[in-house]
Amino acid sequence: MTEHLSEAAGGPLYPIREVSRLTGVNSVTLRAWERRYGLIQPRRTPKGHRLYAREDIERVERILQWLNRGVPVSQVSDLLDRNATSSVTSAPRETTGSIEADWQHQAQEAVMAVETFDVPRLDTLFTRSMGLYPVHTAISRLWRPVVEQLETRWQNTPDGCAQRHFFESFLRTRLGLRLYHGNLEHNEPKLLMSRLPDDPSLLWLLLLAFTASSGGFNITFFDAPVPLGQLPMTARRINAQAVLLAGGTTDRTGETRSALFDLRSQLDAPLCICGPFARDSEQDCSTHDLLALDDDPAQAVSQLRALINHPIAG
Known part of the structure; x- marks a missing residue:
């Protein structure tokens, strides 16, 4: 045809x-x-x-x-x-309320599915959201709130560790296929992604990986923390145009911060961090030429695009 x-x-x-x-x-x-x-x-x-x-x-x-x-x-x-004859402006007030209620209902369903280890229910919610909405919308409106709710609950829940591993395994399986097909379609820009050292959660990094892949990045993804000293060699071998480290906790020692600053000096590519640690370390990051990305995955990916098009002068 x-x-x-x-x-x-x-x-x-x-x-x-x-x-x-x-x-x-x-x-x-x-x-x-x-x-x-x-x-x-x-x-x-x-x-x-x-x-x-x-x-x-x-x-x-x-x-x-x-x-x-x-x-x-x-x-x-x-x-x-x-709005058949006009451009999109804003939804009516009553529609706006139902919009929020709909997303909150889906989020509660997903949280319950994770807490009860209900794979079919979780898969239905995930497949539907990713199939009917732009990926960045599904992540920002549904799956990021789900992760935030769960992380808060897990602080005081004995079953939190098992539930986290269950949810990580679920998302990691679905991310693998998406990255495979996405990397076949997009040769660049190349992005190296890993967890921050000693971070207990993979969830934040997984959400970012889904969003970055749908945004056209070719991604090398490590689901286990890679020793920071090995990242410069890895980044050079894959010709990474940016290195992204993500994590969901703010509790970082001065030693970890110092190691990140040393890593930046060894990398040819920009070093970005994302998550609560990045939010709390924004001032230190700017001093050491690290980029602290926005908490919202879609905004973070937009920042990455801008960084690659206009890299920080080294």
């Missing part, structure tokens, strides 16, 4: 792979929006292949604008109809 087919009176028609390229929405998600929610109605060839007109592509872009604002996909159709 050619890049697009011309219709006699209606202009060009695009196959689904071209719509995916133009909008960044994968074909599985486009089909789900059509079948489950009727958000788009492409034409069909005699053999059943989907063809999208320019107005369909514009509709996909409007859908993305609403989803990026956190609107549940089930409410998008009504908002599209209300």
Whole structure:
């Protein structure tokens, strides 16, 4: 099939792979929006292949604008109809309230699934959120709040260690396949990711890896902490354009901070840190040419992009 087919009176028609390229929405998600929610109605060839007109592509872009604002996909159709002739502005007040309630309900379901070691329930929530929403929206609106809730509960829960390992294993399995396909598609920019030394949680790094992969990074990912002294050699061998260390705790010794500052001086690539430790160490980081990234994974990935395009002068 050619890049697009011309219709006699209606202009060009695009196959689904071209719509995916133009909008960044994968074909599985486009089909789900059509079948489950009727958000788009492409034409069909005699053999059943989907063809999208320019107005369909514009509709996909409007859908993305609403989803990026956190609107549940089930409410998008009504908002599209209300704003059929105007650009996306803001959702009505009553819709805004239901948006927050919907995300909170999903978060509570996910927390309960982790606490009860319910793989099918957790998988349903994860697959649905990642399939229907942009990855950065699903992470920021659902999975980051879930991690924050769980980390708070685990401070006073005897079962916290087992639940954390269960959730980490669940996310790590799903991340592996995503990184494999993402790295095949994107050769660069190359990003080396690992945990901060002695950090007990992998969850923060996993959320960042999902977001960075969907943002087009080629990722080398270590799910166990790598000795800081080995990172410079590793970064050079893979030609990393940035090194990212993440963790979920703020309790760091002066020795750890000093080791990070020494590491920065040995790296050819920028060194970034993310998570609560980065938030509390922002002033020290700027003094030693480390970049403390935003807590929000989407914002952190945007900062990484800007850093790679305009690296810190060394």
